[in-house]
Amino acid sequence: MSSVPERPPARGSVLYDPKIRAVAYQVLLLAALGFLVYSATTNAIENLRAAKIASGFDFLGVTAGFDINQKLIYFDGAVSSYGRAFWVGLLNTLLVGAIGIVLATILGFIVGVARLSPNWIISKIAKWYVEVIRNLPLLLQLVFWYNAVLKPLPEPRNSVQLNGIRFGTPDFAGILWMIMAFGLSYALYVGAGRIGRNDTERQIGKVAAAIVAALGAWYLLPGIGILRPTEGGLFFLNNRGLYMPEPIFDEMARLLPRMLIVGVVLAFMFRRWARRRQSATGKQYPVGLVAIALILGLPALTWAALALFDVNPVTFRYATQGRFNLTGGMQIYPEFVALTFGLVIYTAAFIAEIVRAGIMAVSRGQTEAAGALGLRPGPTLRLVVIPQAMRVIIPPLTSQYLNLVKNSTLAVAIGYPDLVQIFAGTVLNQTGQAVEVLAITMAVYLTISLVTSAAMNIYNRRVAIVER
Amino acid sequence: MTDATHSFVSRTPIDPAPPPVLVGGPIAWIRDKLFSSVLNAVLTLIGIALIYLIVPPLVKFLITNAVWTGTDRDACLSERVGFQVGACWAYVADRFSYFVYGSYPVAERWRVDIVFVLGAIGIVWLLWLDAPRRDLGAGYFFLAFPVLGFILLIGGDYDFNRFVLGRLATSVPALWAWPIALDFGSVSFGSGIGGIIGGLFELVGAILSPFVGILAKLLALVLFPFAIVGAQLVKLGGSASFWSDFLLTAAIVTGLSALVGRAFGKTPREATLPSLVIFAGLGVMLFALSIDWGLEYVPTNLWGGILVTMVVSLVGIVFSLPVGILLALGRRSRLPIIRMFSVIFIEFVRGVPLITVLFMANTMLPLFLPGSASPDRLLRALVGVAMFASAYMAEVIRGGLQAMPKGQYEGAMSLGLGYWQMMRLIILPQALRIVIPGIVNTFIGLFKDTTLVFIVGIFDFLKTIDATLVDPTWATPTSRYTGYAFAAIFYFICCYGMSRYSLSVERRMAAGHKR
Numbered sequence: 001m002s003s004v005p006e007r008p009p010a011r012g013s014v015l016y017d018p019k020i021r022a023v024a025y026q027v028l029l030l031a032a033l034g035f036l037v038y039s040a041t042t043n044a045i046e047n048l049r050a051a052k053i054a055s056g057f058d059f060l061g062v063t064a065g066f067d068i069n070q071k072l073i074y075f076d077g078a079v080s081s082y083g084r085a086f087w088v089g090l091l092n093t094l095l096v097g098a099i100g101i102v103l104a105t106i107l108g109f110i111v112g113v114a115r116l117s118p119n120w121i122i123s124k125i126a127k128w129y130v131e132v133i134r135n136l137p138l139l140l141q142l143v144f145w146y147n148a149v150l151k152p153l154p155e156p157r158n159s160v161q162l163n164g165i166r167f168g169t170p171d172f173a174g175i176l177w178m179i180m181a182f183g184l185s186y187a188l189y190v191g192a193g194r195i196g197r198n199d200t201e202r203q204i205g206k207v208a209a210a211i212v213a214a215l216g217a218w219y220l221l222p223g224i225g226i227l228r229p230t231e232g233g234l235f236f237l238n239n240r241g242l243y244m245p246e247p248i249f250d251e252m253a254r255l256l257p258r259m260l261i262v263g264v265v266l267a268f269m270f271r272r273w274a275r276r277r278q279s280a281t282g283k284q285y286p287v288g289l290v291a292i293a294l295i296l297g298l299p300a301l302t303w304a305a306l307a308l309f310d311v312n313p314v315t316f317r318y319a320t321q322g323r324f325n326l327t328g329g330m331q332i333y334p335e336f337v338a339l340t341f342g343l344v345i346y347t348a349a350f351i352a353e354i355v356r357a358g359i360m361a362v363s364r365g366q367t368e369a370a371g372a373l374g375l376r377p378g379p380t381l382r383l384v385v386i387p388q389a390m391r392v393i394i395p396p397l398t399s400q401y402l403n404l405v406k407n408s409t410l411a412v413a414i415g416y417p418d419l420v421q422i423f424a425g426t427v428l429n430q431t432g433q434a435v436e437v438l439a440i441t442m443a444v445y446l447t448i449s450l451v452t453s454a455a456m457n458i459y460n461r462r463v464a465i466v467e468r
Numbered sequence: 469m470t471d472a473t474h475s476f477v478s479r480t481p482i483d484p485a486p487p488p489v490l491v492g493g494p495i496a497w498i499r500d501k502l503f504s505s506v507l508n509a510v511l512t513l514i515g516i517a518l519i520y521l522i523v524p525p526l527v528k529f530l531i532t533n534a535v536w537t538g539t540d541r542d543a544c545l546s547e548r549v550g551f552q553v554g555a556c557w558a559y560v561a562d563r564f565s566y567f568v569y570g571s572y573p574v575a576e577r578w579r580v581d582i583v584f585v586l587g588a589i590g591i592v593w594l595l596w597l598d599a600p601r602r603d604l605g606a607g608y609f610f611l612a613f614p615v616l617g618f619i620l621l622i623g624g625d626y627d628f629n630r631f632v633l634g635r636l637a638t639s640v641p642a643l644w645a646w647p648i649a650l651d652f653g654s655v656s657f658g659s660g661i662g663g664i665i666g667g668l669f670e671l672v673g674a675i676l677s678p679f680v681g682i683l684a685k686l687l688a689l690v691l692f693p694f695a696i697v698g699a700q701l702v703k704l705g706g707s708a709s710f711w712s713d714f715l716l717t718a719a720i721v722t723g724l725s726a727l728v729g730r731a732f733g734k735t736p737r738e739a740t741l742p743s744l745v746i747f748a749g750l751g752v753m754l755f756a757l758s759i760d761w762g763l764e765y766v767p768t769n770l771w772g773g774i775l776v777t778m779v780v781s782l783v784g785i786v787f788s789l790p791v792g793i794l795l796a797l798g799r800r801s802r803l804p805i806i807r808m809f810s811v812i813f814i815e816f817v818r819g820v821p822l823i824t825v826l827f828m829a830n831t832m833l834p835l836f837l838p839g840s841a842s843p844d845r846l847l848r849a850l851v852g853v854a855m856f857a858s859a860y861m862a863e864v865i866r867g868g869l870q871a872m873p874k875g876q877y878e879g880a881m882s883l884g885l886g887y888w889q890m891m892r893l894i895i896l897p898q899a900l901r902i903v904i905p906g907i908v909n910t911f912i913g914l915f916k917d918t919t920l921v922f923i924v925g926i927f928d929f930l931k932t933i934d935a936t937l938v939d940p941t942w943a944t945p946t947s948r949y950t951g952y953a954f955a956a957i958f959y960f961i962c963c964y965g966m967s968r969y970s971l972s973v974e975r976r977m978a979a980g981h982k983r
Contacts, residue, residue, distance in 0.1 A: 026805040031687075033809070038684070040836035047835050119508050120501035121515035135963035136956055137916040139923075140930060144952050203506035406821040413923055424827050434831035442820045442828070449819035 044435065051432070059431045060086070066426055068417045070333050082427050089422035090444060096336065096418065097405040100343040104404060105397075107344060108351025115356045126352065133349035139410055141346055146338035146414040151239055153334075156325045159238040181216030185209045236319050236326055242337060245316035246330040252306055253313035256299045263298040267291035335416035339408065347404045351397060358393035359385060391463050398456050402449055409445075419444060529554035529946075530953060537561075544944040555950040559942040566936065567954075570772015570927050576764055579620045580775050586613055587782060595908075595969060597976070614786055615753050621771070621779070623763040628710040628754065633698035633717055640688050640695035694720070714754070718747040768846040772927035774958070776846070780853055780918040780928065785911055787854035792861025793900075797891065799866055810862070817859035822920055826852040830924045849921045857914050864906040868899035902977070908970035912963050930955055 048055055060083035067077040072091040075084055114126035133141075154160065192205020236243040267290065274285040306313055319329025362385050370380040411418040412425055419441060428437040489496075502512040533554030535544045542548050544556035560567070569577050590613045593605035697716065701709045722743045729739020771779070798810030817825065829852030834842045843851075872895055880890035900907075922931040933951040936942065 022803050026803050029806055029809060034680075034683075039838075043838050044832075044835045046838075117511070118501065118504065119511045119515070121519070122511050125515055125518060131964065132960065135912075135916075135960045135967065137919040137930070137959055139919040140952065140955055140959065143930070143934070144956075148948050148952055199505055207506060207510070409821040409823040410920070410923075412823060420821070420823055420827075424824060428827075428831065434835065438824060438828050438832065442824050445821055445824065446816065446819040450815070 053432045057436055059433055070417055085427060086423050089419035093408055093418040096339055096408050100340055100404050101401050103344040104347040104351055107348035109355050111348055111352035112355025116359060130349045130352050133346060138346045138407055139413055142342040142410055142414055145342050150334040150338050153239040156238045156240055159236040161236055185213035188212060241334045242332040243319035243326050243329040245318050248315050248317055250313045252311050255302050259298040259302045263295040267294045335414050338414055339411050339416045343404055343407060347400055350400050354393055354396045358389040361392045362388045395456060398452055402452055405448060540941050541944045553946055555953055556944055556946050559947050559950055560954050563936050567773045567932050569775055570932055571770045576766055583617045583620050610786055615756055623765040624757060624759055624761040626757040628758060633694055633701055633713045636691055636695045636698045640691050768844050773932045774929050776927060777918050777929040780921055781915045783850045784853045784857040784914045788857035788861040791858040792865050795862035796865040796869055800869055814859045814862050817856055822856050822917055825856050826924050846926055849924055849926050860910050864903050864910050868903035871902055872899055905970040905974045908966055912966050
C-alpha cells in the first residue's frame with residue numbers, strides 16, 4: 001500500500017497557480033474595459049462640450065414643438081414636452097405590439113395546424129406561406145404594404161366606400177328570434193353528433209348547423225333592428241387610412257365592462273366548483289362553454305335589458321364624406337395598418353413553425369394511448385396533445401413575441417410614430433442628446449425583454465417535466 | 469374443441485368482404501388526401517380558391533403581361549403599349565448595374581466582381597463539408613479574404629499615421645488628469661426621478677473617483693516612458709513614423725512576453741513566438757493596405773446595391789464568428805468577471821432592437837472617438853451589425869458547447885491539454901460542426917437584417933431600388949411593384965438556398981448519429 005512514493009509538491013513559479021492566473025486574466029479584462037470606458041467618456045464629454053450640447057435629462061421637460069398624428073393620450077406639440085412625446089411613442093409601440101401579438105398568434109396557430117393537415121392542398125399552401133414569408137426581409141414586406149398597397153389607394157374625395165350594416169336598437173321580439181335561430185343551430189350541431197351514424201353524416205349535420213347560424217345572423221339580425229343596412233358608408237378606405245364608426249359611450253356603458261368582470265369572476269368560480277365536483281364524483285362539466293356564455297352573455301344580456309328601457313349604452317358616430325376630406329369617425333392610419341399587417345404576417349410564419357414543431361414533438365404513442373382509452377379525436381387533441389405541445393411551444397413563442405416587439409421598431413421606415421421613430425428619431429434630431437435618448441430607448445426595450453425572459457424562466461421551472 | 473353449440477357462434481362462413489374500392493392510383497390519392505371527409509372537401513375547395521386568387525394574377529403580372537425590353541418608361545405604359553402592363557422588367561434590366569454596384573465608378577467595377585468571386589470561393593470552401601483543407605479555407609475566409617476584399621474595394625494606399633505608442637503620447641496626459649475630466653456634477657438630471665438618479669450618479673462618482681484617479685495615475689506613470697517615446701515618434705511625422713512606431717511596439721511587446729515567459733519557465737522560443745506571429749501577421753496586413761497598388765480610391769459613399777448588402781453581411785459573419793466563439797467561451801468560463809462581462813454583453817445586445825444598435829453606432833460612435841476622427845458612415849453601420857451578430861452567434865455556439873458530452877472535456881484534460889489546447893483541438897472542432905445549421909440560420913437572419921442599414925442612410929440593395937423609383941425615366945405605375953418583386957426574388961433565392969443547405973447538413977448529421 002505504501003509503495004506509492006510521496007511526491008514532493010510541484011515546484012515552479014506562483015504564476016503557474018491557476019487561481020493567480022484567473023485573477024490576472026480578469027484584471028486584464030477589467031483594465032481593458034476600464035480604459036475603453038474611460039476614453040469613451042472623456043472623448044464624449046470633450047465632444048459634447050465642443051458641440052455645445054448640454055448633457056442631462058432636462059430636455060425631457062422642454063416643449064416638443066412637433067406634432068404626432070396617432071396618439072393614445074393627449075399630445076399637442078405647442079405645449080406638450082419631450083417627456084410626454086416619449087409616453088406617446090411608448091404607448092404606440094405597446095399598442096402595435098399587443099394587437100400584433102394577438103393576431104400573429106391566431107394566424108400562426110391556424111397556419112401551423114394547417115401545415116400538419118392531412119389535406120394535401122392546405123398543407124402545401126401553409127408550407128409555401130411559411131417558406132416565402134420567412135425568407136423575405138421584414139423591411140421589404142413593410143415597405144411593400146405601405147408604399148405599394150396602402151399609398152396607391154384613392155384620395156379622400158374618392159374614398160372606397162364599404163356599405164354595411166349599422167348597429168341599431170334591438171327590440172324584445174328581435175332578441176327572441178335571435179335566440180331561437182342560434183338555438184336551432186346549436187340543436188342541429190348536437191343532434192348531428194348524437195344521431196349521425198358515421199363521420200360523414202355527423203359532419204354534414206355540423207356544416208348544416210353552421211349554415212343555419214350564418215343565415216340566421218345574416219337575415220334575422222338586420223330584420224329585427226339590431227343591425228340595419230346603411231344608406232351612407234360604414235367604412236371608408238383611402239390613402240389617409242381606414243375610417244370606421246367611432247363608438248360613443250353613454251353613462252350606462254360603464255355597466256358593460258363591469259358585467260364583463262363579473263362574468264370572468266363567475267367563470268373562474270364555476271371552474272373551481274367544477275374541478276372539485278369532478279375530483280369528488282368524476283362527472284365532467286362543460287367549463288369552456290359555460291365560461292364563454294358567462295363572459296360574453298352577461299354583457300350582452302345587460303345590453304339587451306338596457307335596450308328594453310330604450311337606453312342605448314353605445315352609439316356610433318359615422319364618418320361622413322365631405323368635399324375634400326372625411327369628417328367624424330375613427331381614423332386608423334395607414335402606417336399603423338401597414339406595420340401591424342407586416343408584423344403579423346411575418347411573425348405568424350415563425351409561430352406556425354413553432355406550433356408545428358410543438359405538435360410533432362408529442363409522440364404518436366400519446367395519441368394512440370388516448371385512442372386506446374377511448375378518447376375521440378377532439379378530446380385527444382384538447383386533453384392530451386395540446387397540453388404537452390404547449391410545454392414545447394411556449395418558450396420559443398415568447399421569444400417570437402419579443403421579436404415582434406423589437407421588430408416593431410422598423411416603424412421608423414414607414415413613419416409610424418412608435419418609440420424609436422418619435423424618441424430616437426425626432427427628439428434625438430431636435431435635441432442632439434444622443435447618449436441620453438438612446439440610453440432611455442434601449443432601457444425600455446431591455447426592460448421589456450428582461451422582464452419577459454424572467455417570467456419565462458419561472459414558467460419553465462413550473463412546467464418542466466420532473467424526472468425521477 | 470367441442471362442438472360449437474352456442475347460438476352466437478355462426479355455422480355458415482360469412483361472405484368475403486368486397487375488395488377495397490381503390491388503394492392506388494391518382495383517384496385514390498385524391499380521395500384520400502383531398503376528399504376524405506366533408507370538412508376535408510370544404511378545405512380543399514377553400515384551398516383551390518386561394519390558389520386561384522393568388523397564382524394566376526401573379527403569373528400574369530410577373531410573366532405573361534410583363535414587358536421585357538425597352539429603353540424608357542414608354543415601353544411600360546399601358547396606354548402606349550395597348551395592354552394592361554404587368555411587371556416592367558425592362559426597368560430592372562436598365563438599372564441592373566446600379567442595383568449591383570450602386571454608384572461605384574463604372575471603370576472600376578471589375579474590382580467588385582473579383583471580390584464577389586473571391587467571397588464565393590471562400591463560402592463554398594467553408595460550407596462544402598467534403599472540401600479539401602477546410603482549415604486553410606477558414607484562414608482564407610477570415611484573414612486573407614477580408615484584407616484582399618478591402619484593398620480591392622477601397623483601393624489600398626491607406627495612410628496610417630499613428631500606432632500604439634503615438635496614441636499613448638496623447639492619451640497618457642489625459643489619463644493623468646482623469647478625475648477632473650469625469651465630472652458628473654456638470655451633468656444635470658432634471659427633477660423627480662431624474663434628480664434621484666443624478667444624485668446616485670454623483671454619490672457613486674464621489675466615492676469612486678479617488679480610487680479611479682489613483683489607479684489612472686499609477687497606469688499613467690507606468691505608461692509614461694512609452695508615451696515619451698511615442699511623442700518623439702509623432703514628431704517624426706508621416707507614414708514613416710507609423711512603421712517605426714509599429715516596429716518599436718512589436719519589439720517592446722515581444723520583449724515583455726519573453727520576460728513573462730521566462731518567469732513562467734518557458735523556452736525563449738515558446739515565449740516570443742505568439743507575439744512575433746501576431747505582429748508579423750498584423751504587419752503584413754497593414755503593409756498590404758498601405759501599399760499603393762495603383763488602384764483608384766473609391767470612397768464608401770459611392771458603394772451601393774448588392775455590393776453593400778454583401779459587404780455588410782460578410783463583415784457581420786467574418787467578425788461575429790470569432791467574437792461569438794470568444795463570448796460563448798467567456799459565458800461558460802469559471803472566471804466570474806469574464807463570465808459576467810459576456811453575459812451582460814450578450815443579453816444587452818439581444819435585448820434591444822437592431823435599429824437602436826445601429827442608431828447608437830451611428831450617433832454615439834463619433835462621440836466616443838477623439839474629436840477629429842469621425843468614422844465613415846458605412847463603418848459605423850458595420851460596427852453595429854458586427855456587435856449585434858456576435859451576440860446572436862455566441863448563443864448559437866454556446867448551444868454547441870453545451871451539447872458536447874462532458875467526457876470530451878474530461879478526456880482532453882486527462883491527456884494533459886491546457887484550456888486553449890482543449891478548446892482548439894477537441895471541443896471547438898466538434899461543437900462548431902454541430903452548430904453549422906444554427907450558424908447558417910443566424911446568417912440568414914443577418915442577411916435579412918442588413919436591409920436595416922437602409923434606415924441609417926446607407927445605400928444597400930433595397931435603398932437603391934427605392935432610389936430609382938423617383939427617377940422620371942422609369943416612372944410607371946408598375947415600376948414600384950417590379951422593383952419590390954425583383955428584391956423579393958433576390959432575397960428569396962439567397963435565403964431559401966441557405967436554408968436548404970442548412971437542412972441538408974442537419975439531415976446528414978442526423979444520419980451520422982443514427983447508425
